Amino acid sequence: MSESLDRLVRQAHDTHVVVIGGGVSGLVAARECAKVGLRVTVLEATDVLGGVVRSAEVGGMTLDVGAESFATRGGIVRELLDELGLAGEVVSPNPAGAWVAGVPGVGAAPLPKGGVLGIPDNPFAPDVRRVIGWPGAWRAYLDRLRPPLTIGHTHSLGKLVGSRLGSRVLDRLVAPVTSGVYSARPDDIDVDLAAPGLNAALTRVGSLTGAVAELRASRPATRPADAPASDVPVATGAGKAPAPGGAVQGIVGGMSRLVDRLVEVLDEAGVELRRGVAAEKLERTSDGWAVVTSVDEKPLAARAVLVALPEGPARELLAPVVKGLELGDPIAPVVEVVTLVVNAPVLDAAPRGTGVLTVPGSHVAKAMTHSSAKWDWVRDAAEPGVHVVRVSFGAQGEEPATAALDDDAAADLARTEAAAMLGVELPASALIDSHRVRYVQSQPAATIGRAAATSAARTAVRAVDGLGVTGAWVSGTGLAQVIPDARDEADRVRSAALWRS
Numbered sequence: 001m002s003e004s005l006d007r008l009v010r011q012a013h014d015t016h017v018v019v020i021g022g023g024v025s026g027l028v029a030a031r032e033c034a035k036v037g038l039r040v041t042v043l044e045a046t047d048v049l050g051g052v053v054r055s056a057e058v059g060g061m062t063l064d065v066g067a068e069s070f071a072t073r074g075g076i077v078r079e080l081l082d083e084l085g086l087a088g089e090v091v092s093p094n095p096a097g098a099w100v101a102g103v104p105g106v107g108a109a110p111l112p113k114g115g116v117l118g119i120p121d122n123p124f125a126p127d128v129r130r131v132i133g134w135p136g137a138w139r140a141y142l143d144r145l146r147p148p149l150t151i152g153h154t155h156s157l158g159k160l161v162g163s164r165l166g167s168r169v170l171d172r173l174v175a176p177v178t179s180g181v182y183s184a185r186p187d188d189i190d191v192d193l194a195a196p197g198l199n200a201a202l203t204r205v206g207s208l209t210g211a212v213a214e215l216r217a218s219r220p221a222t223r224p225a226d227a228p229a230s231d232v233p234v235a236t237g238a239g240k241a242p243a244p245g246g247a248v249q250g251i252v253g254g255m256s257r258l259v260d261r262l263v264e265v266l267d268e269a270g271v272e273l274r275r276g277v278a279a280e281k282l283e284r285t286s287d288g289w290a291v292v293t294s295v296d297e298k299p300l301a302a303r304a305v306l307v308a309l310p311e312g313p314a315r316e317l318l319a320p321v322v323k324g325l326e327l328g329d330p331i332a333p334v335v336e337v338v339t340l341v342v343n344a345p346v347l348d349a350a351p352r353g354t355g356v357l358t359v360p361g362s363h364v365a366k367a368m369t370h371s372s373a374k375w376d377w378v379r380d381a382a383e384p385g386v387h388v389v390r391v392s393f394g395a396q397g398e399e400p401a402t403a404a405l406d407d408d409a410a411a412d413l414a415r416t417e418a419a420a421m422l423g424v425e426l427p428a429s430a431l432i433d434s435h436r437v438r439y440v441q442s443q444p445a446a447t448i449g450r451a452a453a454t455s456a457a458r459t460a461v462r463a464v465d466g467l468g469v470t471g472a473w474v475s476g477t478g479l480a481q482v483i484p485d486a487r488d489e490a491d492r493v494r495s496a497a498l499w500r501s
């Protein structure tokens with residue numbers, strides 16, 4: 001090695017970057033910094049790395065209890081999995097699709113294939129009519145007869161769908177999707193962010209269903225800004241592929257294997273991974289930052305700090321050192337996921353496909369994933385007749401119905417809700433094991449006004465030397481959003497840190 005190269009390598013190693021938060025965004029950012037030889041420390045407040053991508057032992061199986069898939073668009077997550085040697089482990093879900101439950105006068109029905117955010121391209125299609133009935137179909141058809149001049153630019157998805165297609169399309173098709181995917185009401189979703197191009201197509205074509213048809217035909221890759229957000233049984237890509245589920249994939253053994261592999265790679269690269277260490281305060285120093293932690297007597301010195309936390313803790317940490325940044329988000333949606341392992345051979349027939357979204361207000365739970373019907377690897381891990389279902393609670397700014405319950409009562413409620421959604425009997429004696437976890441999410445990126453708020457936060461952070469911010473609250477929810485953003489932000493921070501050293 002030449003003397004100057006040797007000096008550069010030593011210089012890089014002397015440059016210490018602290019990444020705060022050991023979720024996927026933090027781990028990916030740490031890897032990018034380590035790649036150029038920087039000395040990297042990751043601080044994770046809990047004892048487990050991975051954040052929302054996590055697993056638990058339930059009924060003798062290792063199961064995902066947070067994120068369980070990734071959006072395939074752009075091949076971004078896949079590229080990382082390739083780099084990590086996990087390409088051969090990638091699997092597609094059962095294409096059977098999901099159902100919608102709680103439809104007045106109908107009960108449960110398969111979620112219509114196609115459409116954009118639940119908005120159908122043909123209200124008379126048999127699967128659409130089954131959910132909205134003839135009155136709903138004729139009401140939606142009226143949209144085609146409205147004079148084009150009544151068309152204006154509407155931001156609110158709920159207002160747009162309600163006014164043009166009527167309440168049945170809104171309540172029975174669109175609201176279950178936005179509630180399940182975004183934990184938000186249609187009224188709060190920005191059409192231009194959730195379905196880019198839809199408003200423009202509406203102006204061109206003159207009807208909303210026609211616009212959906214045009215969008216699907218012309219832009220197969222178009223998709224909501226940040227779906228799939230969460231614990232939902234369907235993917236919501238607005239692409240051509242009609243089968244819900246076609247736009248996501250998973251990993252044999254669960255998404256938590258991505259975290260395991262990232263941790264291995266970071267260990268090999270010499271990154272210091274500190275579990276059970278929370279960052280409590282940031283202070284400016286003459287040549288960088290001091291990070292006050294929950295366990296260290298002296299603050300950690302760093303040339304640069306990359307904050308990869310959920311919105312509340314991120315703002316709390318950053319607000320005192322970033323001009324113009326406000327404190328946390330008081331209406332962050334809370335979701336509880338209850339995983340049940342049940343002895344129920346009646347579920348072998350997958351009576352509701354891969355899962356169920358509910359019409360808001362019809363059930364206590366907002367969605368259910370029949371994991372052992374959705375993923376072959378889960379089915380294979382379970383004994384014959386044993387099934388795994390994940391029931392999600394909490395949407396639209398309401399506390400999850402399970403929030404005040406102890407674990408046994410939460411499992412009991414999840415079991416009765418799952419039985420109702422699946423349309424089968426699931427007696428208490430069927431329950432083998434359960435697991436409950438609570439997540440505080442960020443407002444979805446597609447919420448009205450959200451893009452401006454996060455972009456302002458990002459600009460404010462970037463104005464501060466040696467500071468970076470990443471994570472779902474700024475990048476948008478979902479691994480396909482989080483991973484590229486973490487890479488880009490780490491690249492910016494590492495370049496600046498090396499330049500200064």
Ligand SMILES: Cc1cc2nc3c(=O)[nH]c(=O)nc-3n(C[C@H](O)[C@H](O)[C@H](O)COP(=O)(O)OP(=O)(O)OC[C@H]3O[C@@H](n4cnc5c(N)ncnc54)[C@H](O)[C@@H]3O)c2cc1C
Pocket residue numbers: 020021022023024025026043044045046048049050051052053065066067068069070071228229230231232277278279280308309310313335337439441470471472473476477478479480482
């Ligand atoms: C129930 C659920 C299911 C989901 N399913 C999917 C899915 O199937 N597919 C998909 O693509 N996306 C899914 N998502 C979204 C996706 O999981 C997230 O967008 C992504 O994992 C967020 O990663 P992150 O690193 O930004 O945040 P997090 O995963 O929240 O990580 C942040 C980390 O920071 C730590 N931390 C907090 N405070 C401190 C502190 N002061 N000091 C140090 N550490 C701290 C936390 O403990 C946590 O580990 C789901 C989300 C939820 C809630």
